[in-house]
Each structure stands twice: as C-alpha cells, then as structure tokens.
Amino acid sequence: MTDNNLSQAHLGQTHLSQGQTAFVHGGALQVDTDALTRARAMLTTIAGLLHRSCAAGERKTAQARTDLLPVPLCPAAGSITNDAAMHRRRQQQASLILACAGEADILFDRLGVLARRCRELADLLARVVGVYTESESLVGRLMGGLLGLLPAGAAVSGVLLAPTLAGAAGLGSARLGPAASRLMQQADPLVQPGMDTLARALCPPGSPASVNEAARLLSPLSAGVQDVVQGDRLTVSRVRPGKGGGIGASRDIGSALASLDRLGDIGTSKVPYSTVAVQKYVEDDGTTHWLLLVPGTRGERDTPIGWAQNVELMSSDNSQRLHADSARLALEALRRSGVGKGESVAVVGHSQGGIVAASLAAGNTGYSFTHIVTAGSPIAGHPIPSSTWVTAVEDRGELVSRLDGADNPARRTWVSVDGRLSGADASTGHQAQGTHVSSTGGRAHLTHGLNYQRATWQDAKSLGSTAVEDSDEHFSRQVRGRLVSTQYFTGRMSY
Numbered sequence: 001m002t003d004n005n006l007s008q009a010h011l012g013q014t015h016l017s018q019g020q021t022a023f024v025h026g027g028a029l030q031v032d033t034d035a036l037t038r039a040r041a042m043l044t045t046i047a048g049l050l051h052r053s054c055a056a057g058e059r060k061t062a063q064a065r066t067d068l069l070p071v072p073l074c075p076a077a078g079s080i081t082n083d084a085a086m087h088r089r090r091q092q093q094a095s096l097i098l099a100c101a102g103e104a105d106i107l108f109d110r111l112g113v114l115a116r117r118c119r120e121l122a123d124l125l126a127r128v129v130g131v132y133t134e135s136e137s138l139v140g141r142l143m144g145g146l147l148g149l150l151p152a153g154a155a156v157s158g159v160l161l162a163p164t165l166a167g168a169a170g171l172g173s174a175r176l177g178p179a180a181s182r183l184m185q186q187a188d189p190l191v192q193p194g195m196d197t198l199a200r201a202l203c204p205p206g207s208p209a210s211v212n213e214a215a216r217l218l219s220p221l222s223a224g225v226q227d228v229v230q231g232d233r234l235t236v237s238r239v240r241p242g243k244g245g246g247i248g249a250s251r252d253i254g255s256a257l258a259s260l261d262r263l264g265d266i267g268t269s270k271v272p273y274s275t276v277a278v279q280k281y282v283e284d285d286g287t288t289h290w291l292l293l294v295p296g297t298r299g300e301r302d303t304p305i306g307w308a309q310n311v312e313l314m315s316s317d318n319s320q321r322l323h324a325d326s327a328r329l330a331l332e333a334l335r336r337s338g339v340g341k342g343e344s345v346a347v348v349g350h351s352q353g354g355i356v357a358a359s360l361a362a363g364n365t366g367y368s369f370t371h372i373v374t375a376g377s378p379i380a381g382h383p384i385p386s387s388t389w390v391t392a393v394e395d396r397g398e399l400v401s402r403l404d405g406a407d408n409p410a411r412r413t414w415v416s417v418d419g420r421l422s423g424a425d426a427s428t429g430h431q432a433q434g435t436h437v438s439s440t441g442g443r444a445h446l447t448h449g450l451n452y453q454r455a456t457w458q459d460a461k462s463l464g465s466t467a468v469e470d471s472d473e474h475f476s477r478q479v480r481g482r483l484v485s486t487q488y489f490t491g492r493m494s495y
Contacts (some may be wrong), residue, residue, distance in 0.1 A: 024467055212315060216317045241270045252476045291335070296351040297309075346373070348374075354374025417460040
C-alpha cells in the first residue's frame with residue numbers, strides 16, 4: 001500500500017503483475033484529527049512506560065548477576081565449597097537464575113523495540129494531523145500560482161481539453177510504454193488543481209467559477225459543432241444480443257461493474273456499440289427495482305456516447321446536461337422499458353456513462369434514482385441530492401476522473417474509492433501489492449479501463465471499511481429480487 005507508481009524497473013519488464021490498492025473517502029467514516037491527537041498522546045504514554053520498565057528491569061538483572069558472583073562454582077564465582085551437595089544445589093540455582101536473566105534481557109530488548117516503535121508512531125500521527133489539512137492544498141497553491149500566469153486563451157483550451165480527455169475511455173485497453181505510464185501517474189496530482197485554475201480564468205468575474213460553469217458557457221459552441229458533425233437526430237432501437245452474449249444479474253456493486261465491463265466489450269456481449277442495458281428486478285412482494293448500465297465514451301462518428309457529449313454533461317445547467325445525446329439515450333431506454341414513477345432506479349456507468357448517471361440523478365427527470373455507481377467519472381460538481389447514494393471509483397493516473405477540478409463531497413451517502421497502481425515483475429514470482437488486475441496481458445495499460453476500476457473496488461472491499469460495506473449493502477437492496485428481464489437499447493446520431 002506504499003507504491004503509487006509503476007517503477008521504471010518494473011515497467012521495463014515484458015510481463016507485469018499489476019495490482020490496485022484502494023483508499024476510501026466519505027461515507028459514514030470521517031477523519032477525526034482530535035482522535036489522532038488522543039492516539040498520539042496514548043502512544044507517547046505507552047512508550048514512556050515501556051522505556052522506564054525496560055530500564056528498571058535491566059538494572060535488576062544486572063544486580064542479580066552481581067549478587068551471584070560469590071556463589072561457588074557459578075561461572076563467574078571465585079571460590080569453591082567443600083560440601084559437594086551444597087555445591088551442586090548452588091550451582092543449579094545460579095544457573096537457573098542466570099538463564100532467567102538471559103531470557104529477561106531478550107524480553108527487555110523486545111520491549112525496547114516496541115517502545116521505540118510506539119514513539120515513532122506517535123511522531124507520525126503528529127505529522128499526519130498537519131499533513132491531512134495541508135498536503136492537498138499545497139499542490140493546489142503551487143499549481144494555482146503557475147497556471148494563474150497563463151492567458152485566457154490557454155484557459156479555454158484547457159477546459160476544452162477536459163471532454164477530449166474524458167473521451168479517452170476508448171484507450172482503456174491501449175498498451176502504454178514505460179515513460180507514458182510513469183507520466184500518467186506523475187501528472188495525476190496536477191490535473192485537478194490545474195482544471196480548477198483554468199476554469200476560473202474562463203469564467204466571468206463574479207460568476208461561480210468551476211469546471212461545470214465553464215462547461216455551461218462552452219456547451220452551445222460544442223453542441224453546435226457536434227450537430228454539424230453528427231446531426232442532432234437520435235434514433236434509439238431495441239436490440240438483442242447474439243448467441244452467448246448479453247449480461248447476467250447483478251447482486252452487488254462488484255458484480256454490477258463486471259456486467260458493465262461485459263456490456264462495453266461488444267465482442268463479448270455481442271451487442272452493437274453504444275448500447276445501454278435496463279434490468280428489471282422483482283421481489284416476492286411485488287416490489288420492483290430497475291438497474292440501468294451505461295458504458296463509456298466511444299469514437300464512432302454516429303455514436304451518442306462520443307467525446308463531444310461530455311461538454312453538455314459537465315454543464316452546471318440541468319437542461320444542457322439532459323439534452324446531451326447520451327443522457328437522452330438513457331432516458332429513452334428507461335421510458336421504453338416501462339419504468340414507473342416512484343420505482344427505484346440504480347445506475348452504473350463507466351467514464352461518460354458515470355457522468356450520465358450523475359446528470360440523471362441531479363436532474364428533474366421524474367424518476368427516483370436511489371443509487372449511482374461511477375467508475376472513472378468526473379462528477380464532483382454535479383448537484384446530486386443526498387437522498388441518492390453515490391459510489392465513485394476513481395484511479396490515480398487515469399486522469400479523467402480528476403477533470404472536474406474539485407474533490408468529491410464528503411457525506412454519509414457519498415463514498416469515494418481512490419485506487420493506486422503498483423506493479424511487480426511476474427518472472428521473479430513476486431506479486432504486485434493490492435488486488436490483482438485481470439486482462440492486462442502482463443503489460444501496462446491506461447488505468448481508466450474497467451478492469452483497473454474493478455480491482456480497485458475489490459481491494460476496497462477487503463479493507464473492512466464501514467463506508468464501503470454500507471454502500472455495497474445499500475446498492476444490493478436496489479437490485480434485490482428475481483431478475484425478470486434485461487432490455488438492450490442502442491442509439492445512433494443522424495441529420
């Protein structure tokens with residue numbers, strides 16, 4: 001859990017064992033700096049007690065050895081008694097006492113190590129209290145000072161770059177060279193404060209300055225360009241997967257992410273590209289639940305889940321978000337599936353699919369969105385009500401989820417899981433830290449892929465976090481019951 005990056009040596013290998021290590025933010029647990037301070041004080045007290053106990057014990061064993069010097073035939077003795085029986089008894093007693101003293105020395109050494117460790121931990125906790133409140137703002141201040149020097153033209157270019165990078169979901173399976181992988185990991189801390197600074201440069205003085213507000217200003221322009229390139233006519237068709245394709249039931253967040261991964265892999269799911277799925281679950285008492293799965297950005301010319309749609313989806317304006325073609329596709333799929341008013345709807349989305357999920361939950365759609373799960377999606381600025389649970393899985397080095405320019409909200413119903421990549425040379429038999437990433441072929445890939453996001457979530461599950469367990473349990477209730485149907489809808493853009 002200490003390696004944030006693939007090292008140069010690791011990346012140079014032909015085959016890598018890659019793992020994702022998860023860090024949980026939000027949910028029912030919050031960092032309590034007062035508790036950290038109390039823990040530091042307790043560790044300091046324990047260290048002091050152990051140190052004094054060791055010193056006192058060492059004095060007593062030294063005194064015991066001194067007292068044994070006159071004992072006849074003790075290894076350190078200087079005289080021998082003429083009484084053979086007494087000699088043997090004293091010899092045995094002295095040997096036993098010396099053996100106990102030797103064992104005591106070992107114990108005191110170990111207690112001394114423990115005392116030093118407690119003191120080290122106390123010092124670390126003292127640093128954590130300060131680092132927790134200062135570390136993230138430090139990068140922001142440094143980047144703000146540097147990027148604040150950029151002209152407005154660069155700000156416009158930077159915000160326009162956000163949806164372009166968000167469209168990089170299609171690169172999720174692309175192999176990366178060592179230098180590219182290191183660059184993605186190292187650039188990650190700079191993206192969020194950089195986007196925030198660029199957005200502030202674009203927004204007019206006095207207006208809310210955020211990436212979402214900048215996207216609102218840019219949406220008319222991007223929508224106009226998109227209409228010229230793709231047209232604004234969305235055709236939604238119900239399709240059926242080919243033999244052996246389709247997806248199965250979801251019972252928790254892990255299985256839902258697996259279904260979404262399969263849905264987006266059109267070679268496996270055997271459905272057309274840009275296809276969303278709507279599943280209907282019914283409990284024994286007739287209660288109905290719905291699950292919508294939305295894959296990530298595509299690169300085809302006629303896809304409604306293309307890079308240009310990201311700008312509207314990131315807008316601070318609800319009508320612009322819901323006008324995005326991918327959001328229209330999702331809403332039409334829900335309507336045709338027969339989702340009723342008041343029936344619970346959960347949404348799971350990857351990349352742009354996650355932004356669609358956040359846009360639906362934040363918008364006035366008439367549907368009851370109870371839980372959304374996003375993977376690699378920049379959604380911090382979406383006004384999602386606290387009544388909707390949010391589980392956001394994001395990975396260091398995939399950059400896309402940082403393009404919102406802000407931290408995710410910290411609240412009980414919003415749990416963020418942050419994954420960090422580690423790698424090890426598989427030829428040596430060593431394994432990477434964290435949860436193993438599948439389907440990499442032993443090569444470095446862009447961590448925006450769902451296989452990395454899924455490994456991050458699985459690692460978070462292994463932590464025993466109350467926030468993670470609460471979130472997973474809540475989602476499981478949204479897909480409780482028998483899977484009655486799975487309907488597939490694909491969209492195409494035309495003039």
